[in-house]
Amino acid sequence: MNTISRYIFKDILKTQGAIFGVLMLIFMSQTFIKFIGRASKGNIPAELVSQLLALSVPTMANFMLPLSLFLAVLFSIGSFCSQSEMVVMRSVGYSHRRLLGVITLLIIVNMAVNVACTCFLSPWCESRQLDLINKAKSDPTMLAIDSGKFIKLNGNNVVYIENNGTVDKNYNVMNQIYVFSGGDASTAPSVTISTSAKSEYDADGLFWLTLLRGTRYEGPDEKGEFKISFFDEYRAVVPEVASGHDKAKVSTKSNSELLKSGTSADYAEMEWRIVQPITICILVLLVVPLSMVNPRRGRFAKFLPAIIIYISYYLFAFGFKSSIARGNFPVLPGIFLVPVIYLFIFTIPLNLTNTEWYNRMRAGRKKHVEVVR
Template sequence: MLIVFRYLTREILLTMSAVAGVLLLVIMGSRFIRYFTDAAQGELPLSALGSLMLFHMPSFMELVLPLAFFIAILLAYGQLYLNSEITVLVACGMSPNRLLQVTLLPALLIAAVVGACSLWLTPYGALHNERLIEQQKSQLDFSLLTPGRFQDFGSGRTAYTQSLNDDHSRMEDVFISEQGKGSDGGQQVVTRAESGYQTVDPKTGSRFLVLSNGTRYSVDPGSPVAERLAFGSYAVRLSTDGETDIGDDTELMSTAKLIDQGDDESMAQLQWRLSMPLMVPILTLLALPLSRVNPRQGRFAKLLPALFLHVSYLSLLLAAQDAIARGSLPAGVGMWPIHGVYLLLGLILLRRDQRQGGR
């Protein structure tokens, strides 16, 4: 029996690895093109692309692995049915319940990996990437500036420089527009200067842009009055080391913090994270009866309806997450009825398969 278990597990995991590799290639390629476009437009440095992709990997894995494992069972067992190997195993005493138990063992392993991603690694990676992106946007780094273009650096700040010197250490003909903070309230602050360069305070780690020979205007929208300040040298603080504002996005919160907060949005996000690993054993129950085909059908005969089943399952979970976050669906009810419906459907299909000859 151990040999059979190793054989079936190997067939599933090898097929899953191939499917997951293809899916990851497509998803990662799409994300990489998006980041590369941002880098080409000067919104991100090229050196940050590798880190961004690496920390996005857990979020890719938590979505890809359940689908890849589902398809792997369909394809691997479908091939075994076509080769009559499952029929031989049943004839040798391998009952359908025993086959289910053998399949659930790798399913629980995949569920544990997905759970680690959804509950811990994905929010950690998303938080890291958000901080990195916000930090790059808030830092008016010369490496991101393209001469002759207005560029948005986040936090209501737009910068322009006519040209950079050869070593990119000094800007010429500088224009900066930013939304006023603190005592400035909602004022729009516009600064123009002949030149500028960056410096870092060694004590505080704050980054400053030092402007020379320019004028600073503070304008309250809708008001005919504006403040004008002419200067020979003026320092604008760009950021403090480690200073980022990520807001209250629940996707970036740790699982422990979601539990502590307990509001609708937090509960919606928490249930979504719990649903990812829970999907794996339920999809296993659905895949086992759907993988049973006869030689005249081919092993791809039930692949399309099975994929439709997976898409409907995931779509309902997304709809429930949105409804919980908006307060239109009680968090106590949440996504659990959806899991219950698909679990019941899997058990019905499994029982029906046994009655039709799966014994």
């Protein structure tokens, strides 16, 4: 790699790094807000927010890598052209073929990272996210039992803790706890008040909530009577939550599971994983000629057409993926039809316009027209 190629490579790589960092910061902030919202509603423990956020990185990187490289090439090459650097490079013999060689090297690096994220890291991380959330919903110790919150445990039972204390050895100590039970056909509604309580697992793995020095108010029963009981210790089993689990998504399955399943949705997901790295190659090679602008027109002269092509590509790809998953479109050619169409309609024709062969052919055609006249 000569000096000019290294200069172009470093400039595009630095630009991509900056764009990738900004995009990841924006989308990770949105994801963080989403998890914080779920934690504030008690759907997930607050302690899991950082883990869930970290596990979202590969999924976000799948979408940010193509866009960051696309914009980096558009901005860097456009800057070279607007500042007449590309004119100087061409004057010393730096051809369009060499420029494509540098871009291809960047494409290969990004495709390798994308394949690792798409086919391996992202499914594992999403599956891990689902396991953590479902475990939190099933494990009573991981419920958001915070001070000043009403926590629905199971059925008609609701717990309110005025002061959630610290963890002492193997159990959690709580102060001033209230348990509300709506009752059913065989039992009357009740309110249990205790000055202190603790929660722990026993040897059999059952989760127990123990209330200490409290009062239980029951009623009215069928006869309209009330009952008041005093206790030094009251123990109750807190059952695991059996419902409300998040369903497993197709994106959480491994490649082997997708191939063995044979459903339309699984085939659509598998095709999408294959198409994503191909997309990087198609779109980045497509944007190279769009980055070549006249210095008088400015570096953003072709920015809007490039963005429209990029958005249209993904709209078509997502549309085909949804149609395949619903069984409305055949698996083959499936999503592969989108990169093939864009390759022959945009990428190849646009790149041929900057070649010596195209210029000679155009000059020969013009000469032929003049001779005929």
